[in-house]
Amino acid sequence: xFSQQADRGMIVGKISSSEDxxxxxxxxxxxxxxxxxxxxxxxGNFSIRNIPVGRYxxxxxxxxxxxxxxxxxxxxxxxxxxxxxELEPVPVQTEPVVVxxxxxxxxxxxxxxxxxxxxxxxxxSRNTVTVDDALRYVxxxxxxxSQVNIRGSTGYSHxxxxxxxxxxxxxxxxxxxxxEIIWESLPPGQIERVEVVKGAGSALYGSSxxxxxxxxxxxxxxxxxxxxxxxYGGMYEMPKYATWQWxxxxxxxTGFLATHQQRVGNLSITAGASRTLDDGYKRNDFWRxxxxxxxxxxxxxxxxxIAVSFSLLDQxxxxxxxxxxxxxxxxxQDDQLTHRVQSQRWNLSGSYRYFFSRELYTMVKLxxxxxxxxxxxxxxxxxxxxxxxxxxxxxxxQTNYQLSDDQIVTVGLSGTVNxxxxxxxxxEHSARAGALYLQxxxxxxENIMLTAGGRLDLQKLEGIEVVNQVNPKIGLVYNPSPSTxxxxxxxxxxxxxxxxxIFTTTEVGGIIILPNANLKPERSWSFEVGGSHIIDEHVSxxxxxxxxxxxxxxEPAFGTDGxxxxxxxxxxRITGMEVALNLTMLERLLVSQFxxxxxxxxxxxxxxxxxxxxxxxxxxxxxxxxNPFQVGVxxxxxxxxxxxxxxxxxxxIVPNGDQRVxxxxxxxxxxxxxxxxxxxxxxxxxxxxxxxxxYSDFIGxxxxxxxxxxxxxxxxx
Amino acid sequence: xxxxxxxxxxxxxxxxxxxxVCLCNVECDQGxxxxxxxxxxxxxxxxxxxxxxxxxxxDSVLDLRLVAFRxxxxxxxxxxxxxxxxxxxxxxxxxxxxxIAYTLILSTLQPGILEYVAVGQRYGPDIMKDWxxxxxxxxxxxxxxxxxxxxxxxxxxxxxxVLVDFLHLPPQP
Numbered sequence: 001x002f003s004q005q006a007d008r009g010m011i012v013g014k015i016s017s018s019e020d021x022x023x024x025x026x027x028x029x030x031x032x033x034x035x036x037x038x039x040x041x042x043x044g045n046f047s048i049r050n051i052p053v054g055r056y057x058x059x060x061x062x063x064x065x066x067x068x069x070x071x072x073x074x075x076x077x078x079x080x081x082x083x084x085x086e087l088e089p090v091p092v093q094t095e096p097v098v099v100x101x102x103x104x105x106x107x108x109x110x111x112x113x114x115x116x117x118x119x120x121x122x123x124x125s126r127n128t129v130t131v132d133d134a135l136r137y138v139x140x141x142x143x144x145x146s147q148v149n150i151r152g153s154t155g156y157s158h159x160x161x162x163x164x165x166x167x168x169x170x171x172x173x174x175x176x177x178x179x180e181i182i183w184e185s186l187p188p189g190q191i192e193r194v195e196v197v198k199g200a201g202s203a204l205y206g207s208s209x210x211x212x213x214x215x216x217x218x219x220x221x222x223x224x225x226x227x228x229x230x231x232y233g234g235m236y237e238m239p240k241y242a243t244w245q246w247x248x249x250x251x252x253x254t255g256f257l258a259t260h261q262q263r264v265g266n267l268s269i270t271a272g273a274s275r276t277l278d279d280g281y282k283r284n285d286f287w288r289x290x291x292x293x294x295x296x297x298x299x300x301x302x303x304x305x306i307a308v309s310f311s312l313l314d315q316x317x318x319x320x321x322x323x324x325x326x327x328x329x330x331x332x333q334d335d336q337l338t339h340r341v342q343s344q345r346w347n348l349s350g351s352y353r354y355f356f357s358r359e360l361y362t363m364v365k366l367x368x369x370x371x372x373x374x375x376x377x378x379x380x381x382x383x384x385x386x387x388x389x390x391x392x393x394x395x396x397x398q399t400n401y402q403l404s405d406d407q408i409v410t411v412g413l414s415g416t417v418n419x420x421x422x423x424x425x426x427x428e429h430s431a432r433a434g435a436l437y438l439q440x441x442x443x444x445x446e447n448i449m450l451t452a453g454g455r456l457d458l459q460k461l462e463g464i465e466v467v468n469q470v471n472p473k474i475g476l477v478y479n480p481s482p483s484t485x486x487x488x489x490x491x492x493x494x495x496x497x498x499x500x501x502i503f504t505t506t507e508v509g510g511i512i513i514l515p516n517a518n519l520k521p522e523r524s525w526s527f528e529v530g531g532s533h534i535i536d537e538h539v540s541x542x543x544x545x546x547x548x549x550x551x552x553x554x555e556p557a558f559g560t561d562g563x564x565x566x567x568x569x570x571x572x573r574i575t576g577m578e579v580a581l582n583l584t585m586l587e588r589l590l591v592s593q594f595x596x597x598x599x600x601x602x603x604x605x606x607x608x609x610x611x612x613x614x615x616x617x618x619x620x621x622x623x624x625x626x627n628p629f630q631v632g633v634x635x636x637x638x639x640x641x642x643x644x645x646x647x648x649x650x651x652x653i654v655p656n657g658d659q660r661v662x663x664x665x666x667x668x669x670x671x672x673x674x675x676x677x678x679x680x681x682x683x684x685x686x687x688x689x690x691x692x693x694x695y696s697d698f699i700g701x702x703x704x705x706x707x708x709x710x711x712x713x714x715x716x717x
Numbered sequence: 718x719x720x721x722x723x724x725x726x727x728x729x730x731x732x733x734x735x736x737x738v739c740l741c742n743v744e745c746d747q748g749x750x751x752x753x754x755x756x757x758x759x760x761x762x763x764x765x766x767x768x769x770x771x772x773x774x775x776d777s778v779l780d781l782r783l784v785a786f787r788x789x790x791x792x793x794x795x796x797x798x799x800x801x802x803x804x805x806x807x808x809x810x811x812x813x814x815x816x817i818a819y820t821l822i823l824s825t826l827q828p829g830i831l832e833y834v835a836v837g838q839r840y841g842p843d844i845m846k847d848w849x850x851x852x853x854x855x856x857x858x859x860x861x862x863x864x865x866x867x868x869x870x871x872x873x874x875x876x877x878x879v880l881v882d883f884l885h886l887p888p889q890p
Contacts, residue, residue: 240747241750241751243751244751325752326749326751326752327751327752329749329751333807511844512842512844558845561843562841562842562843562844562845562846562847563842563843650798650799651795651798651844652782652798652805652806652807655807656752656824659749660749661748661749663748664748692747693747693748694747694748694749694750695748695749696749702749
């Protein structure tokens, strides 16, 4: 046990690359066994204060470099301890540190499942407004409207009941009523990186993690105050066909973001706000958005810290459902031109971390997601429009215990309360859930790491037990050499139906949707084998083979009463493979990435292909840096979707809705870093859909036309 | 050895660049296009006016559409649509109007003879079953005898008017 009354010391140092000895900006430094850590500044320097004297291990990590741990770092009183380290470059994406796969920090090569990481640079260089835009470039991921599909796990159901769980710093971030991901409510200036875990994650994360987990890791505060200002503006080009041109001039979008972070003694403060507006390239597809966020962190001691975060979204938008027809693809039906949705959503969360010792660590987390929306879309049940208010509260306590150098146990308890009040559309309902999970990671001889664990979930909806399930998992990682990692995993997944799926009572395009109180959870078994290999300092490869067996998939379908209900109707099997190749050249100035994913999403019940699942995804990306400029190009090929909701076309609800093509998209970008009045400034121009390719990204919805984005970002530090 | 590796990596980068350029060229295909452009044909179909009288209560007129059938239907009219043997307009509004103009541009049905043109009313919640015929296009004096329409491949046939008398319905298919 550490003595918390001991005298204090300090570590200062610099992190640089072993290749060219250049300073590394943004490298993460962590003092093992404490809450103390920081990241390097613009000169690669860092300092950690207030350290009780003693012997420590210091871990440094950064994407693109091999993670390094320096042991026997002895902190004493008096002069600060100088620690300067050089990190060894590795091909991009092979050595990021991830926290999502096993609920603890570890190298990507140590986890038994496929994980992709989007770092801050990738988020900012592509000028993405919301995170789902950045996910479009992740191997095996494609986005239908804003619904995320990892390796064929999800089709499309207007966001209701996602099969991919979104976490923010490890806690679920889903709306209580529809159980959907609201991307725009994520604080846009606060994201450090995004981790995407592919395959069932229910053994640690419970419901909704059937197809995968996306974890948003928010930024930690640096030692020096920093203010970041970002402004962008752009326009959608008019379509070339006169019959598609519904507006007199090009539609535009703008945004402004300001965020400030500062450390005052043991207190860290972050606050920010953004205003974003988009006229929409489709008629009545505009939005106006305010986001604000704040975070207060306090290091009670070197071994315990507390943090409170708040974020708010206020949004007004039009509601574009389907195009009018193929001759008017950017206009909705005339009676939908005035449809509007207004929403306010906020999240309040808190966390407490305590290191009892270097081996024993506990974290308590609490999150409250409030969601309120109303629309003016009339139905026979709500002639004046619908509205909903929901509160989703989740709490969790997690403990990690390192039994020995070769064994770590993770155990946790979590509970949720969900309250929905939504007049006619969902009604008034409440749900409760509790879960217990346990995981053991054991390092065996011959560089084999075994992970085994499981989670028991209990869920009740208004006193009725709807879920009582154990989800086990087992994973194996074998590292025959430092550059090769082989892995295998099996896990069970499930998804409890959302309140919206059980209780929706509404009318969409003349179709009446009614409740189904007999809905059961969806269940799955997920299998994966794969490996990664670093061929040399320039080339790395990765291969995965996977299969998911799914039961009771929930889909909306006509019932025997003539009405549509959400029903457990599909038994499915998704088989596939994914291959990735990363190349770095010219002393890391040229970075190329290639990935190809094939999935065969089989609807066993109907002996057909599952709806809205493309079978081929091919993503190519190249980035060339020649200081102070950087040029990038992204290409995406998504094969034509085999199957859609044909009924919507046959019944005339979506005229020409069956018209769809393969997707070929090219995005290019040019950015430059320069100084203005001594301050670092980054300016960039992005051209998305460079070749003005017209495609539908969902039935009756044309994807974005060619658009240009100019952005300017200044950092005051 | 190093030079071989360097050469291999350079070749791989070049290959990737080449693939990107090739695939970018595919985009010049332009993807979706308006119907008239994509099919390189002029629109064809029918238009006219529905004359309505004796409207029933509003809550029993959930939908009203003009439907064109290739042949005289022998079964549920929704089945005919689902099997690609009929096409219909968007929902025709407003309720209680004396006359409603329509245009039906055909896309699934090929140009040729339409043996049965009718107005369908959805009177109940079941979108698959709760339909009935409330008026048909007829060419002679017998309002119960369906008239045929010859649709040429390059034009919209005008004057296909239909009388809808909600109190006196034509024979149901």
